[in-house]
Amino acid sequence: MQVHKYDVVIIGAGGAGMRAAIESGQRARTAVLTKLYPTRSHTGAAQGGMCAALANVEEDNWEWHTFDTVKGGDYLVDQDAAEVMAKEAIDAVLDLEKMGLPFNRTPEGRIDQRRFGGHTRDHGKAPVRRACYAADRTGHMILQTLYQNCVKHNVEFFNEYYVLDLIMVEDEDGKKRPAGVVSYDLATGDVHVFQAKSIVFASGGCGKIFKTTSNAHTLTGDGMAIALRNGIPLEDMEFVQFHPTGLAGLGILVSEAARGEGGILRNSEGERFMERYAPTIKDLAPRDIVARSMANEVREGRGCGPNKDYVLLDLTHLEPAHIDAKLPDITEFARTYLGVEPYTEPVPVFPTAHYAMGGIPTNIEAEVYANSEETIPGLYAAGEVACVSVHGSNRLGTNSLLDINVFGKRAGISAAEYAQTADFLPIPEDAANRTLELLGMLRDGTGTEKVGAIRKELQDVMDTDMQVFRTADTIKNALNVIANLEERYKNISVQDKGKRFNLDLLEAVELGFLLELAKVMSVAALHRQESRGGHFREDFPNRDDEKFMKHSMVYLDPEAETESIAGLRFDTKPVIFTRYEPMERKY
Amino acid sequence: MASQKATEELNEPASKVELKSEAGGADAIPTYDITLQVRRYSPEISEEAHWDEFKLTMFGTDRVLDALHKVKWEIDGSLSFRRSCAHGICGSDAMRINGRNRLACKTLLKDLDLTKPITVEAIKGLPCEKDLIVDMEPFFQAYREVMPFLMNDGHEPERERYQSVEDRERFDDTTKCILCAACTSSCPVFWTDGQYFGPAAIVNAHRFIFDSRDDAGDMRLEILNDKEGVWRCRTTFNCTEACPRGIQITKAIAEVKQAIIARSL
Ligand SMILES: Cc1cc2nc3c(=O)[nH]c(=O)nc-3n(C[C@H](O)[C@H](O)[C@H](O)COP(=O)(O)OP(=O)(O)OC[C@H]3O[C@@H](n4cnc5c(N)ncnc54)[C@H](O)[C@@H]3O)c2cc1C
Ligand code: SF4
Numbered sequence: 069m070q071v072h073k074y075d076v077v078i079i080g081a082g083g084a085g086m087r088a089a090i091e092s093g094q095r096a097r098t099a100v101l102t103k104l105y106p107t108r109s110h111t112g113a114a115q116g117g118m119c120a121a122l123a124n125v126e127e128d129n130w131e132w133h134t135f136d137t138v139k140g141g142d143y144l145v146d147q148d149a150a151e152v153m154a155k156e157a158i159d160a161v162l163d164l165e166k167m168g169l170p171f172n173r174t175p176e177g178r179i180d181q182r183r184f185g186g187h188t189r190d191h192g193k194a195p196v197r198r199a200c201y202a203a204d205r206t207g208h209m210i211l212q213t214l215y216q217n218c219v220k221h222n223v224e225f226f227n228e229y230y231v232l233d234l235i236m237v238e239d240e241d242g243k244k245r246p247a248g249v250v251s252y253d254l255a256t257g258d259v260h261v262f263q264a265k266s267i268v269f270a271s272g273g274c275g276k277i278f279k280t281t282s283n284a285h286t287l288t289g290d291g292m293a294i295a296l297r298n299g300i301p302l303e304d305m306e307f308v309q310f311h312p313t314g315l316a317g318l319g320i321l322v323s324e325a326a327r328g329e330g331g332i333l334r335n336s337e338g339e340r341f342m343e344r345y346a347p348t349i350k351d352l353a354p355r356d357i358v359a360r361s362m363a364n365e366v367r368e369g370r371g372c373g374p375n376k377d378y379v380l381l382d383l384t385h386l387e388p389a390h391i392d393a394k395l396p397d398i399t400e401f402a403r404t405y406l407g408v409e410p411y412t413e414p415v416p417v418f419p420t421a422h423y424a425m426g427g428i429p430t431n432i433e434a435e436v437y438a439n440s441e442e443t444i445p446g447l448y449a450a451g452e453v454a455c456v457s458v459h460g461s462n463r464l465g466t467n468s469l470l471d472i473n474v475f476g477k478r479a480g481i482s483a484a485e486y487a488q489t490a491d492f493l494p495i496p497e498d499a500a501n502r503t504l505e506l507l508g509m510l511r512d513g514t515g516t517e518k519v520g521a522i523r524k525e526l527q528d529v530m531d532t533d534m535q536v537f538r539t540a541d542t543i544k545n546a547l548n549v550i551a552n553l554e555e556r557y558k559n560i561s562v563q564d565k566g567k568r569f570n571l572d573l574l575e576a577v578e579l580g581f582l583l584e585l586a587k588v589m590s591v592a593a594l595h596r597q598e599s600r601g602g603h604f605r606e607d608f609p610n611r612d613d614e615k616f617m618k619h620s621m622v623y624l625d626p627e628a629e630t631e632s633i634a635g636l637r638f639d640t641k642p643v644i645f646t647r648y649e650p651m652e653r654k655y
Numbered sequence: 656m657a658s659q660k661a662t663e664e665l666n667e668p669a670s671k672v673e674l675k676s677e678a679g680g681a682d683a684i685p686t687y688d689i690t691l692q693v694r695r696y697s698p699e700i701s702e703e704a705h706w707d708e709f710k711l712t713m714f715g716t717d718r719v720l721d722a723l724h725k726v727k728w729e730i731d732g733s734l735s736f737r738r739s740c741a742h743g744i745c746g747s748d749a750m751r752i753n754g755r756n757r758l759a760c761k762t763l764l765k766d767l768d769l770t771k772p773i774t775v776e777a778i779k780g781l782p783c784e785k786d787l788i789v790d791m792e793p794f795f796q797a798y799r800e801v802m803p804f805l806m807n808d809g810h811e812p813e814r815e816r817y818q819s820v821e822d823r824e825r826f827d828d829t830t831k832c833i834l835c836a837a838c839t840s841s842c843p844v845f846w847t848d849g850q851y852f853g854p855a856a857i858v859n860a861h862r863f864i865f866d867s868r869d870d871a872g873d874m875r876l877e878i879l880n881d882k883e884g885v886w887r888c889r890t891t892f893n894c895t896e897a898c899p900r901g902i903q904i905t906k907a908i909a910e911v912k913q914a915i916i917a918r919s920l
């Protein structure tokens with residue numbers, strides 16, 4: 069087995085990982101381990117924009133942005149983190165521009181800005197133009213620009229290296245500390261250990277828990293599950309954002325920019341139904357509200373199509389030239405994948421699993437929490453894998469591309485600075501054993517169960533029981549199905565027995581991550597007997613600040629039991645308030 | 656910008672409209688029986704490549720990627736290919752489908768001739784590692800050589816650098832590249848001469864040469880004026896046809912050639 073030694077190891081080369089690498093690489097010896105070539109990361113799929121109160125086109129300031137973020141997250145946001153993000157947003161955008169990002173421009177040549185759901189002027193008075201964008205390819209441009217700058221700074225990438233475990237050792241005080249990671253080289257099938265002083269998780273989200281999702285096949289929550297298996301809690305996992313406008317049946321995203329540019333939603337009666345649900349900002353209400361409104365229209369029989377199972381996104385009142393200029397890619401998706409011409413026909417859409425608000429808990433320096441109070445020196449997380457928590461129970465559009473830049477940068481700096489003062493911790497002899505056993509079990513297993521079948525059943529049940537409407541019964545059903553699938557997972561075998569590019573084997577590993585996270589997500593959802601942001605309990609339709617104004621923290625613990633699920637421990641962490649008192653979230 | 660105002664003011668959408676009865680279309684989705692032939696190569700098993708044939712029933716909305724997944728997940732788990740986003744933006748799954756380079760996730764089955772077998776093989780010109788997976792290193796090496804990053808000698812402004820709408824538009828087309836290699840691996844010059852930079856690297860150089868904020872155009876033109884540079888392009892248009900992002904690659908290469916000539920005058 070090969071052992072490598074770096075000051076800093078970054079797991080993931082999406083927006084968060086590469087933003088961290090640019091900082092860390094200039095301060096300490098840094099390696100980036102990524103299961104995909106960096107430019108294949110899903111940050112490239114982001115369309116609409118990245119917000120910052122630049123005030124380039126109208127009056128705006130970071131305090132309004134902070135307020136919108138806190139309110140949008142239904143007050144479960146840690147307000148210190150939201151403030152940091154909104155303040156540093158301006159430099160985050162300017163940094164990217166200086167690195168070369170080709171933003172769209174105003175007639176004066178400044179960075180142009182457009183509207184996006186939930187972003188308002190002066191605490192909700194009217195929509196504000198806060199989203200900086202590059203056509204509808206903002207994420208693509210961010211990913212390319214960051215990669216270009218990594219090339220410029222000679223960042224060392226280990227492409228197609230899957231990190232499969234974290235190596236935690238005890239220090240003199242008996243506290244757990246990270247010493248390195250265990251990774252798997254896809255090309256050769258060899259296991260490599262990376263010893264490091266600082267480790268940054270930047271491995272993205274876990275949308276593949278669901279069937280209908282805007283997420284890539286590779287977004288299987290690896291970082292979250294690896295942290296969990298190493299005793300680290302996961303925060304607020306019950307909160308998943310379902311984006312209103314996924315292409316019906318496919319889940320491919322049509323950006324909110326389509327509504328920002330004037331597109332509207334209609335039901336089978338041709339009615340602009342958002343006028344009923346959010347009279348002031350209508351189609352630009354926050355995503356959870358729009359998604360539930362759509363699902364409700366369908367439930368009440370006003371859906372469209374042969375199965376009445378979607379609604380329509382209407383762009384036909386916009387000028388084709390305007391659509392071409394502002395929304396070229398997403399209208400092309402409608403043409404390619406649904407055969408619909410958006411100039412003249414409304415586009416079939418339905419909510420799609422989009423974003424994990426929860427994840428590995430961190431503070432504003434991107435340091436990972438070991439529990440509700442203490443952080444773990446040398447361990448960091450940023451991006452969708454992390455929960456700082458700037459998104460609370462519902463993320464505002466354009467706040468994630470911002471999050472990955474602001475907290476990616478912070479993570480890179482924190483990790484490098486820690487590495488400059490810390491020593492390497494010794495790697496135990498048996499550090500890779502758990503990984504080797506897992507791989508051996510999956511590769512040599514003679515069971516009859518197949519990865520594809522188990523994954524499909526998991527995704528189906530999560531779509532039916534854990535989507536925009538949840539009740540105790542549906543969640544319990546999901547948990548039962550998951551328990552059964554976990555049993556079957558033990559009896560799995562993969563067909564590919566080779567060492568080279570064995571993606572069959574890695575899909576099996578990823579499925580293990582998905583099952584574990586689905587269980588955590590469902591347990592946290594069952595525990596939260598209220599409705600807030602992306603989590604809507606029909607049996608508890610109101611927000612209950614008295615009992616639930618706190619973050620949930622779920623731990624893997626063989627001795628514990630929570631919500632009658634063995635092996636999980638439940639705890640909470642207080643929400644950080646600075647300036648905003650909780651109010652009812654009305655739009 | 657003016658058009659944006661106009662759209663907003665003139666076209667405030669109606670609260671309620673008559674929908675055409677077929678609005679949102681989609682009658683029940685038809686199914687098709689297809690034959691998929693995949694070129695298999697697994698050096699751990701044999702140095703010889705061979706073709707495998709699969710008969711599948713697929714939906715009318717399915718893509719070649721869905722067919723490959725069906726094989727991998729239900730029939731033969733060892734079939735190996737890269738993919739991630741599944742909607743044409745990550746650049747993972749360029750392959751030769753019926754002899755043409757395309758992204759499997761953007762190629763709808765119904766757009767192919769289904770009366771004949773669909774053939775799928777790895778892209779050419781890069782070493783095949785296993786089935787549909789090739790070694791991408793030479794491709795990224797060429798990309799890195801054109802210095803694909805903004806270089807600006809001036810002092811850093813406090814706010815953003817200004818750029819006019821027209822200047823921004825000038826290089827818009829080449830910013831769309833997702834580095835999928837469909838172009839480079841469809842180029843006959845690249846097949847016979849692996850040293851040639853290939854169209855993708857030139858596209859990415861173009862993206863900076865024509866960016867008004869960049870000062871290193873001359874350096875890049877110098878690099879591309881090399882004997883393995885733009886002059887090897889024989890304008891066969893394969894690249895432009897292959898590009899899943901619709902980039903006018905041949906035009907971009909021609910513009911780079913002109914810039915080299917203009918500079919030496
Ligand atoms: C379709 C779509 C559109 C969106 N649009 C917007 C938008 O307009 N505005 C906005 O703000 N947000 C948007 N988002 C959300 C935002 O794009 C993502 O949340 C964000 O890009 C995540 O970035 P990341 O760096 O955390 O992760 P990713 O970009 O997903 O990168 C994850 C990285 O981790 C690596 N990795 C994963 N597992 C492992 C492992 N086991 N070992 C090694 N490496 C690993 C991968 O290789 C990859 O490099 C959108 C999301 C989607 C899906
Ligand atoms: S120019 Fe087009 S075909 Fe070539 S690598 Fe870029 S996206 Fe792919």
Ligand code: FES
Binds near residue numbers: 739740744746748
């Ligand atoms: S899978 Fe991403 S481009 Fe095809």
